[in-house]
Amino acid sequence: MKADLDDLRKRIDLLDESLVRLLNARAACALEIGRLKREMGIPIYQPAREAEVLKNVQALNNGPLDQSAIKRLFERIIDEARHLERIAEEVQLQDHEKDGQ
């Protein structure tokens, strides 16, 4: 029993490792998109695209998490991506101001 528990916990640790790697890969991608949005003059907040992302991940979902759980989890991920894009935009604006002086 104890050995099973340890095994499963090890598995969780490995999965978490992958999750962190994947989340960061996704965030890097979002940052790149943010940069392109700025260059093209498109606002950070793209509600239609966010809805599409949520629809896609729900379509891929086979459980045991239910659809609303997947939606809530990805809402968090999207929240963080938006935050990251906003911070990057602020930094860029500050750099522009410095260049201007």
Next chain:
Amino acid sequence: MVVVMRERASDDQIQSVIAKLMEMGFDVHRSTGALRTVLGAVGGSRQFDTALLEVLDGVQEVHRITEPYKLASRSFKSDNTVITIDDVRIGGDEVIVMAGPCSAESEEQVEASAAAVKRAGAKVLRGGAFKPRSSPYSFQGMGEEGLRLLRAAADRHNLKLITEVMDLSQIELIEKYAHILQVGARNMQNFTLLRELGKSRVPVMVKRGISATIEEWLLSAEYVLAGGNPSVMLCERGIRTFETTTRNTFDISAIPVVQQLSHLPVIADPSHGTGRRDKVAPMARAAVAAGADGLIIEVHHDPDHALSDGAQSLLPSQFDRLMAELRIIAPAIGRSICLEPVSRRGWGV
């Protein structure tokens, strides 16, 4: 800030609220529930009016998490503010008692009151020279002559003087005489007066308006602080409720509530809080037990003939007894109260 959307809010409505929040500089945390969506908004530096969000389509309610007052807030300054006037420290371990007549009426009356309150252990003499009365035909105060008498009596008995400033035009005059400027309940939202007192460097005591919420009261203190005067204390003096047996309902719960929300000292006024002489002592005891940093109490040597507020003034003997009781209550919550004059009983009489 938390924005709660209506049960049947459409995606379009939710999206335009998110867009608005982002425009205001917030990071948005969207949380879709079974029935309704809740948006958490974090950050955002700009001042804004929550009403701008409340009117958006699909919004049910908006809750602010941070207080609208900043300088008065405990989150701005975690240590208690201690206001020091020579050897008197308001907001420290010692509960400071301010006492005296409602208004200065004559030299004899001011002297008798000052001697009596000093003997009992008060540190500050209270007394009005300009009286805001509900009726224009009531006694309106002695004016500058009253200030002169009050200050002279305070100095003779080594007391500090607190008196009310009713109007912008009086600040310069009263600053010359008083150690603490009192803003009365009726003036609590006289924002031009509060702003002007912010420029003063004399400590200010802001009384709670008779219909003011704690938030409104703290915002009034904020006006004085924002003007640059850091020495602000608050005074609970009772609020108007449906109860008519007492003149006001003395809100003792305001004391611990304000002490949690703010770092400013809180003084309790059980005289106006009840309006009845026989209720002053029990409420004063309760206020000290609740943690008040000070008391302001009306004491008159001949209350039956007082020109104002006689019904709520204590006799000197009643005040003596109250002080003796407070000296037992204060140590129970780790505070002291006017210990020093006991050994000097009879001093200055």
